[in-house]
Amino acid sequence: MFGGTETVASAIEWAMAELMNSPADLKKVQQELSDVVGLERVVHESDLEKLTYLKCAIKETLRLHPPIPLLLHETAVDSVLGGYRVPGKSRIMINAWAIGRDPSSWKDPDVFKPSRFLDEGAPDFKGSNFEFIPFGSGRRSCPGMQLGLYGLELSVAHLLHCFNWELPNGMKATELDMSDSFGLTAPRATRLVAVPSYRLSCPFPPEWKMNGIEKAEIESKAN
Ligand code: HEM
Numbered sequence: 168m169f170g171g172t173e174t175v176a177s178a179i180e181w182a183m184a185e186l187m188n189s190p191a192d193l194k195k196v197q198q199e200l201s202d203v204v205g206l207e208r209v210v211h212e213s214d215l216e217k218l219t220y221l222k223c224a225i226k227e228t229l230r231l232h233p234p235i236p237l238l239l240h241e242t243a244v245d246s247v248l249g250g251y252r253v254p255g256k257s258r259i260m261i262n263a264w265a266i267g268r269d270p271s272s273w274k275d276p277d278v279f280k281p282s283r284f285l286d287e288g289a290p291d292f293k294g295s296n297f298e299f300i301p302f303g304s305g306r307r308s309c310p311g312m313q314l315g316l317y318g319l320e321l322s323v324a325h326l327l328h329c330f331n332w333e334l335p336n337g338m339k340a341t342e343l344d345m346s347d348s349f350g351l352t353a354p355r356a357t358r359l360v361a362v363p364s365y366r367l368s369c370p371f372p373p374e375w376k377m378n379g380i381e382k383a384e385i386e387s388k389a390n
Pocket residue numbers: 170171172174175178233234235238239240300301302303304306307308309310311312314315316319
């Protein structure tokens with residue numbers, strides 16, 4: 168469960184933080200949500216395939232912040248890698264974080280730029296583009312990729328479709344701390360705190376009551 172929940176939670180928080188740190192991209196994602204879904208209903212699963220820019224923003228988040236930054240593997244047979252002999256049964260670590268920011272593969276590697284994934288031939292994370300491996304590659308790659316992506320895309324879509332977000336106490340986007348903390352997973356070093364305001368013209372779905380908070384309570388907090 169750790170692999171399936173912590174990875175998605177970390178990626179949701181990073182996606183929100185990167186978008187709040189890049190207001191022009193945030194605006195594009197929200198405009199796309201307004202155009203594709205409208206403001207009279209919530210996002211449905213079937214909308215996701217039409218949310219191209221949202222998907223680009225998610226990919227860009229996973230490039231900069233792969234939730235599992237180091238992939239731990241073992242070589243099956245003796246191999247030669249970059250001129251070095253690596254004996255079979257060696258433990259190896261693949262640095263997916265550094266690979267996603269390698270300047271020989273990525274232009275402006277440290278810049279959050281979702282539009283790079285609109286380019287024809289842009290790498291995808293299915294495992295055959297070795298410059299972009301947030302889900303690993305090969306036989307031991309992530310079996311939960313589709314479920315993880317679904318949870319990630321739908322959560323971020325709902326958060327940005329239902330609400331506008333502001334940083335607290337007049338904080339500017341440029342003041343956001345964007346450092347990662349490294350471990351088995353790579354969540355943000357400091358928690359993202361943001362203030363929502365309701366954005367839809369339909370009422371908040373009553374079935375979405377969270378932790379006993381009633382619809383009216385959510386709406387009054389949003390106003
Ligand atoms: C955004 C979400 C996720 C990301 C980025 C992610 C990423 C990864 C990565 C990088 C690996 C290691 C691959 C390798 O060593 O080459 C992995 C393995 C794994 N993931 Fe995920 N994962 C995500 C969500 C999930 C979910 C939702 C589940 C299950 C419900 C899941 C189940 C697993 C399992 C069981 C493995 C071990 C596979 C093996 O060792 O053969 N993951 N994941």
